[in-house]
Amino acid sequence: MKEEVIxxxxxxxxxxxxxPTNVSVDLTLYGILGVNEKSQVLxxxxxxxxxxxxxxxxxxxxxxxxxxxxLPREKIWVPDIVINEFMDENRAPDTYYVYVTSTGEVxxxxxxxxxxxxxxxxxxxxxxxxxxxxxxxxxxxxxxxVQLFFFRSAEQIFKQxxxxxxxxxxxxxxxxxxxxxxxxxxxxxxxxLIVYIVLRRRATLYVVNLLIPSSLLLSLDLFSFLLPLQxxxxxxxxxxxxxxxxxxxxxxxxxxPVTGNNLPLxxxxxxxxxxxxxxxxxxxxxxxxILCGSRDFxxxxxxxxxxxxxxxxxxxxxxxxxxxxxxxxxSESTFYKNTMTDIPKKGQVSASPVSVWEQCLEEMxxxxxxxxxxxxxxxxxxxxxxxxxxWIMFGQVIDRVLFILYTLFIVxxxxxxxxxxxxxxxxxxxx
Numbered sequence: 001m002k003e004e005v006i007x008x009x010x011x012x013x014x015x016x017x018x019x020p021t022n023v024s025v026d027l028t029l030y031g032i033l034g035v036n037e038k039s040q041v042l043x044x045x046x047x048x049x050x051x052x053x054x055x056x057x058x059x060x061x062x063x064x065x066x067x068x069x070x071l072p073r074e075k076i077w078v079p080d081i082v083i084n085e086f087m088d089e090n091r092a093p094d095t096y097y098v099y100v101t102s103t104g105e106v107x108x109x110x111x112x113x114x115x116x117x118x119x120x121x122x123x124x125x126x127x128x129x130x131x132x133x134x135x136x137x138x139x140x141x142x143x144x145x146v147q148l149f150f151f152r153s154a155e156q157i158f159k160q161x162x163x164x165x166x167x168x169x170x171x172x173x174x175x176x177x178x179x180x181x182x183x184x185x186x187x188x189x190x191x192x193l194i195v196y197i198v199l200r201r202r203a204t205l206y207v208v209n210l211l212i213p214s215s216l217l218l219s220l221d222l223f224s225f226l227l228p229l230q231x232x233x234x235x236x237x238x239x240x241x242x243x244x245x246x247x248x249x250x251x252x253x254x255x256x257p258v259t260g261n262n263l264p265l266x267x268x269x270x271x272x273x274x275x276x277x278x279x280x281x282x283x284x285x286x287x288x289x290i291l292c293g294s295r296d297f298x299x300x301x302x303x304x305x306x307x308x309x310x311x312x313x314x315x316x317x318x319x320x321x322x323x324x325x326x327x328x329x330x331s332e333s334t335f336y337k338n339t340m341t342d343i344p345k346k347g348q349v350s351a352s353p354v355s356v357w358e359q360c361l362e363e364m365x366x367x368x369x370x371x372x373x374x375x376x377x378x379x380x381x382x383x384x385x386x387x388x389x390x391w392i393m394f395g396q397v398i399d400r401v402l403f404i405l406y407t408l409f410i411v412x413x414x415x416x417x418x419x420x421x422x423x424x425x426x427x428x429x430x431x
Contacts, residue, residue: 012145013054013077020144023079024051025136025193026151029161030111032171032199035120035130038258041087042118042132044197047164049109050081051151057104068107070097078108079146084135085116122257125264126206127420129174129198136193143191150193154178157195170205174198210252210266211417217245218273218410221280225403229287229395238281245277269413276406283402287395300390308397309390316400 012021031045054076061067073096092111099107118132138146158176165173175198221241227234249270257264300309 011077012141013052013057015055019055020147021052021079021141022147022149023081023138024149024151025049025081026051027134027157027195028164029157029173029176029197030164031167032165032169032173033167034169035118035171035199037120037122040117040120042114042116042130042197042199044114044116045092046112046114047109048081048112049107049151050079051105051107052079054100054104054106057100059102061102064102066102068099068101070099072096073098073108076100076106080139080141081136081148082139083112083114083116084137085118085133086114087117088115090114121262122264123262124420125257125266126201126203126210127423129200130171132197132199134195134197136195137190141190143189146191148180148191148193150178150180154195170202171199172202174200206255206266207417210255211269213248214245214270214273215410215414215417217241217248218276218406221277222403222406222410224280225399225406229284229291229399235281235284235288238277238284242274242277242281245274249274272409276409280402280406283398287399290391290395300394304394305390308394312401313393313397316397316404 014021026049028047029044030047033043033045035042076098078098090113092113095110101107114134116132116134118130120130122128136148138148154177157178158173161173161176175196177196177198179194179196181192181194221238224234224237224241227237256267
């Protein structure tokens with residue numbers, strides 16, 4: 001007769017079915033393969049080891065000559081432990097054997113290529129930290145049949161993972177936490193083990209390729225304020241910078257995260273840089289127009305004169321220059337008025353013959369008409385000069401205020417970047 005092969009893989013290896021099988025789970029994070037912000041997916045490589053007991057199985061190692069043997073996986077019962085966050089098939093190599101010890105303990109070790117879902121927060125990109133979780137549980141067996149435990153502590157798992165990890169890519173392991181949730185022992189529930197993987201992005205690549213070039217282009221636009229306002233090259237220089245910055249963002253678009261729960265701060269930073277460059281160009285165009293056509297403009301409105309030439313000029317440390325120009329214009333106008341109106345009166349003329357006096361009086365009448373005409377022209381000239389000077393000072397104050405805003409933005413943004421960068425590295429040293 002043909003001998004029948006007996007398989008023990010159909011039922012749990014317990015004497016009484018009321019007894020649950022205790023499964024100890026151990027893992028080692030061997031590699032961090034990548035994080036996909038668009039798909040919200042984490043890709044890692046794990047070594048997972050599970051241990052459980054076959055009740056009633058034992059032998060004498062001295063008599064049998066070995067303490068453990070390897071058996072095909074199909075010949076014994078194996079717990080169906082899965083990771084709930086799994087999003088794709090396991091492409092790791094298959095292992096076909098398990099170890100069985102003389103005490104009846106089964107040791108199953110296998111690699112897992114994990115592609116799991118992870119809620120990514122890229123608000124502080126590229127100085128972001130991600131906390132992803134792996135939830136281990138049995139797919140079919142409730143806690144009445146299978147109960148899970150950690151074989152080692154989270155500190156030991158973290159230490160071994162750092163020693164075994166070979167990948168030195170964009171992400172690095174900062175911490176590893178493990179917990180077994182406290183659950184109400186209701187009938188039909190599943191036992192869970194949760195492992196939290198804390199990752200940090202290496203920001204050096206993004207600081208060198210994104211933030212530093214962007215800050216340098218913004219600094220060039222800042223120093224363009226040192227060019228004369230009347231120079232046409234200032235506007236063309238700013239237009240060239242805007243074009244270069246646009247090309248820079250297009251080339252570096254692949255390095256930016258595509259999607260996420262929040263808009264990254266770095267995108268806000270780039271948008272503000274572009275907005276400031278465009279505002280700088282518009283301000284240059286407006287001020288150039290003011291300087292070239294200020295003689296044809298109406299007088300500066302009173303509210304605008306108070307707001308810009310007094311308050312903003314004082315904030316921009318230009319109050320003194322504005323007052324000096326206005327006082328100089330007023331003194332010159334007063335001088336010419338006094339000069340033009342200084343006509344001798346009749347009582348001031350010395351005694352002379354009547355004929356001579358009448359002749360002088362006629363000449364004085366003719367001259368007074370000419371002097372009045374000249375005075376009118378001079379007053380109109382100085383009035384236009386005052387209006388022109390006010391518009392010129394208006395353009396200079398706006399130019400100085402935007403220069404100050406530019407400087408403050410660059411200082412604050414660079415300081416924030418350096419603080420975040422140093423903070424991320426200080427956390428790395430502490431870990």
